[in-house]
Amino acid sequence: MDNKEQLISLLSAFICHASSHLPDDVLKRLGEMREIEKEGFAATIYEAMFENMKLADELKRPSCQDTGVLQFFVKAGTKFPYLDDLADVLREATIKATKEAPLRHNAVEVFEEKNTGNNVGHRIPWIDWEIVPGSSDVEIYLYMAGGGCSLPGFSKVLMPLEGYEGIIKAVFDQMTSYGVNACPPCLVGIGIAGSAEVAAKLSKKALLRPVGSHNPNPRAKMMEEEIENGLNKIGLGPGGLGGKLSVMGVNIEQAARHPATLAVGMNTACWAHRRAGIKISSDLSYDLFTHKGVTL
Ligand code: SF4
Incomplete structure (x- = not known):
């Protein structure tokens, strides 16, 4: 496997993990809120949420049926050796994760009104770039933006x-x-x-x-x-x-x-706030800093 393929596999696994596991800070906050909401429907809904997350982990399936449109926010070190390939890597990783997670097909081409069937389309996945001068690392935030939550802003x-x-x-x-x-x-x-x-x-x-x-x-x-x-x-x-x-x-x-x-x-x-962040170094070692202790 060459370095580009290795990056595609790593980022596909990153997307799959994010689709079924909420980040540490969100899990902690939801746990605290569950302790406050002890009555009526509220208690039942929290119980269902946590059961849902447990099953998503056990069955390795997304924690919500709407796996969203994939948006990447990249802090790109100018000395990261794979910068030229990164946009292509993110698109390929999206296609691979769509099959493996699996992710719902959520990319519809405007004007053709046709679903591409692989979550990749014109300018999708959306990639936002920030340049970090002198750094040889890249930091990638993934946000899975659902149709009911952060897309209708x-x-x-x-x-x-x-x-x-x-x-x-x-x-x-x-x-x-x-x-x-x-x-x-x-x-x-x-x-x-x-x-x-x-x-x-x-x-x-x-x-x-x-x-x-x-x-x-x-x-x-x-x-x-x-x-x-x-x-x-x-x-x-x-x-x-x-x-x-x-x-x-x-x-x-x-x-x-x-x-x-x-x-x-x-x-x-929404509560299924599927945000994930990974830092990748020039030797392709990584730190999934939003989900501590996880190996992809
Ligand atoms: S708002 Fe969030 S939890 Fe609700 S259906 Fe959409 S993505 Fe899923």
Whole structure:
């Protein structure tokens, strides 16, 4: 097996593992929330979730029928020796994992309105690149974005006078309309910037941050906590069937804005928050840092 084939096999195994195992931080948070939701439907839904995860592990099958559209967020070291092949490797790994996991066929070509049957299509899997100067490693985040959760996000530029209150209103409007679509408890990713596309991208990047982490800016952290407390008061509960908690957390990422514009983007992850991160070195050794102790 040459190095390219080795990378395809490694990343296919990475995708398969992510489809059936939630990351450590999400599992921990869901366990904590289960301890708080001890009554009625909420307790039953948590019981079903944990049974579902146990069976996904035992049967080596995806933990949700909607395995999503695959999105990769790559921090590419400029000295990583396989950089030229990486986009191709990610596409091939997606095709291989689609057969092996197996993953639902979720890539429909726009205009042809035809399902490609292998989760690969025009610009899909989506690959977002960040360059890391001087590094010989690559860090790849995988997000399996389902049709009910983080795909139906939104972003818009507010009227300047709407201010931060406008951001909060937009977030609560979205959660009280589409929130239940995303099988709560949700992780809410919010991007704040000067334009719609930057806010949208940051809202997805916010979902890549661990559950329980906070924005280093103290005001942003305060906003994360206040929105989280407010959303929990809505009482969506697990599965949207009522309970004490609606969200696993709220993560905000921001970019400096034009003085006349304030844009907000929002992405909502469901309880099956299939996010995985792997760091691969130039000798092809790896660290699956979101799922500690796992060998692929
Ligand atoms: S929202 Fe999440 S858990 Fe619910 S069906 Fe979609 S991917 Fe599955």
